[in-house]
Amino acid sequence: MDWQGQKLAEQMMQIMLVAFAVVAFLTGYVMESFRMMMLVYACGVVLTTLITVPNWPFFNRHPLKWLDPSVAEKYPKPQPQEPVVLKKKPTKK
Amino acid sequence: MHSFGYRANALVTFAVTILAIMCTMASFSDNFNSPSPTARVQVLSINRFQKQIHGNDEVTMTLNISMDLQSLFTWNTKQVFVFVAAEYETPKNSLNQISLWDGIIPSKENAKFSIHTSNKYRFIDQGSNLRGKEFNLTLHWHVMPKTGKMSADKIVMTGYRLPVDYR
Numbered sequence: 001m002d003w004q005g006q007k008l009a010e011q012m013m014q015i016m017l018v019a020f021a022v023v024a025f026l027t028g029y030v031m032e033s034f035r036m037m038m039l040v041y042a043c044g045v046v047l048t049t050l051i052t053v054p055n056w057p058f059f060n061r062h063p064l065k066w067l068d069p070s071v072a073e074k075y076p077k078p079q080p081q082e083p084v085v086l087k088k089k090p091t092k093k
Numbered sequence: 094m095h096s097f098g099y100r101a102n103a104l105v106t107f108a109v110t111i112l113a114i115m116c117t118m119a120s121f122s123d124n125f126n127s128p129s130p131t132a133r134v135q136v137l138s139i140n141r142f143q144k145q146i147h148g149n150d151e152v153t154m155t156l157n158i159s160m161d162l163q164s165l166f167t168w169n170t171k172q173v174f175v176f177v178a179a180e181y182e183t184p185k186n187s188l189n190q191i192s193l194w195d196g197i198i199p200s201k202e203n204a205k206f207s208i209h210t211s212n213k214y215r216f217i218d219q220g221s222n223l224r225g226k227e228f229n230l231t232l233h234w235h236v237m238p239k240t241g242k243m244s245a246d247k248i249v250m251t252g253y254r255l256p257v258d259y260r
Contacts, residue, residue, distance in 0.1 A: 006094040020113045032168040
């Protein structure tokens, strides 16, 4: 699952559970049946689990594009000497 | 949220938290119910009224108990426990309570009924104070909800009097 997919999965999970909870509570209250509230909510939790927990293909639409090793070699890593100069500036002020 | 286990864990945690909130709301919704129960108890006859060997008074009576507790039931009510208690005052104790009959009402459909019965539990005084004693019959009930706090209330019925002589 890629980064976008993880964000999507978490948001879907939270929104679906809250929505099912609201529906379940209203159904139970209108029908005066505690059992019905529990059943609706249980179905909602199972459905949410099936949708958001497995690694479905639509959670992998934004794969990370790593640079090819040959491209990376053309741009050498910056040397860790410059920060020493930068650190002195704040102390002068 | 990067693995199956983390997603499952997050989902179950959130689902149970919401479940707790739902149960709290269901419990809170009971406050909108304002019950108006009615009850009537008749003492049809005093069958036996004796002094036991050890000196305690014992009464056996036939009761007709009718009640309508349907308004106590909401969608969050599991069952209601009811009992009829004889309550009277003696020189030693300001309140004596003796349970004469009890019952468990499992549903709203069974909450309106009338029952003809002799006292289920023995009506024995600690002493011999019952001759000519005026007493109350009180219907107590305990509402047991599916979620939330148990509540109790009662209806006091006054004006019952035991005979002056043993029989």
